[in-house]
Amino acid sequence: MAPIWKSRFKDSDATPESMYLNRRQLMRGAAGLGLGSIAGPALAAPEGLEPNPYEDITNYNNYYEFGTGKTDPAKYAGALTTSPWSIQIDGMVDKPAEYQIEDIVGKAQIEERLYRFRCVEAWSMVIPWNGFTLASLLERVGVQSGAKYVAFETAMRPDEMPGLRYPVLDWPYREGLRLDEAMHPLTLMATGIYGKDLLGQNGAPIRLVVPWKYGFKSIKSIVRITLQEDEPFTSWNDANTREYGFYSNVNPEVDHPRWSQATERVIGAGLFGSRRETDMFNGYAEEVADLYAGMDLKKQY
Ligand SMILES: Nc1nc2c(c(=O)[nH]1)N[C@H]1C(S)=C(S)[C@@H](COP(=O)(O)O)O[C@H]1N2
Numbered sequence: 001m002a003p004i005w006k007s008r009f010k011d012s013d014a015t016p017e018s019m020y021l022n023r024r025q026l027m028r029g030a031a032g033l034g035l036g037s038i039a040g041p042a043l044a045a046p047e048g049l050e051p052n053p054y055e056d057i058t059n060y061n062n063y064y065e066f067g068t069g070k071t072d073p074a075k076y077a078g079a080l081t082t083s084p085w086s087i088q089i090d091g092m093v094d095k096p097a098e099y100q101i102e103d104i105v106g107k108a109q110i111e112e113r114l115y116r117f118r119c120v121e122a123w124s125m126v127i128p129w130n131g132f133t134l135a136s137l138l139e140r141v142g143v144q145s146g147a148k149y150v151a152f153e154t155a156m157r158p159d160e161m162p163g164l165r166y167p168v169l170d171w172p173y174r175e176g177l178r179l180d181e182a183m184h185p186l187t188l189m190a191t192g193i194y195g196k197d198l199l200g201q202n203g204a205p206i207r208l209v210v211p212w213k214y215g216f217k218s219i220k221s222i223v224r225i226t227l228q229e230d231e232p233f234t235s236w237n238d239a240n241t242r243e244y245g246f247y248s249n250v251n252p253e254v255d256h257p258r259w260s261q262a263t264e265r266v267i268g269a270g271l272f273g274s275r276r277e278t279d280m281f282n283g284y285a286e287e288v289a290d291l292y293a294g295m296d297l298k299k300q301y
Pocket residue numbers: 057060061062063064065117118119120154173201202203214215216217218219220221
């Protein structure tokens with residue numbers, strides 16, 4: 001029997017895109033009736049946001065543990081052993097433990113979220129994720145008062161991850177969020193794309209997705225989550241503080257020291273590609289701008 005977190009869509013006759021688009025039509029038709037959703041309120045796809053084909057999403061990746069080339073993850077990340085998998089949740093929580101992924105995902109409400117995903121390298125894609133809110137997981141383990149940040153860690157498997165031989169980053173890959181960012185309803189723990197389980201290259205079996213921040217904040221293949229008082233160490237900030245800040249909110253007005261962030265290349269959009277203007281907070285300003293009220297986003301980039 002398939003593990004409990006395996007997706008329900010295993011119809012090998014149909015492409016993930018065609019299944020997804022059919023389901024979207026179904027959902028539009030069944031609006032308000034609660035039909036056609038995976039396990040609860042499916043988030044309606046915002047008009048105009050068309051998902052990239054599965055091909056793009058699974059063949060143009062950043063996952064430096066498997067190499068720095070865009071096709072390295074698709075080539076090598078299949079070797080990652082994703083079962084058994086557990087996440088150590090520790091620090092300032094009521095129920096610290098090594099949680100098995102079946103336990104975490106089995107109790108979660110899996111939703112579908114269509115998000116624009118913006119890399120700091122000034123390209124973007126639109127990805128239909130399946131996952132659950134990080135808030136629901138944190139509520140379950142009980143965040144203690146005094147916790148202000150959440151730290152995340154990726155698996156470190158030298159035998160399976162050829163990229164770990166190169167000191168590009170201080171491994172393991174680590175990321176972090178402020179607690180209010182982590183608790184925001186847009187912040188997702190993703191387990192699938194197009195209704196299929198995540199492939200290795202996309203961060204199987206479970207990864208973070210923070211749609212208003214540059215892609216590198218969305219850490220893959222998570223094995224540890226720690227609640228703490230101090231701002232977490234993050235691998236990219238450590239590698240180059242000036243280029244990669246702790247916040248890394250998508251902001252067209254704050255350029256990367258080596259390139260503009262005002263526009264982005266849309267992956268897969270025709271032979272010559274197409275460009276679009278980058279939106280403040282990647283288009284999620286209405287939902288998240290309040291989190292940064294009073295902050296100088298040029299200084300706290
Ligand atoms: N562990 C780990 N997580 C990671 C990365 C990485 O190299 N290692 N790359 C980040 C970057 S820069 C981006 S843009 C996204 C890419 O996610 P995708 O390949 O699923 O589109 O993953 C992020 N998460």
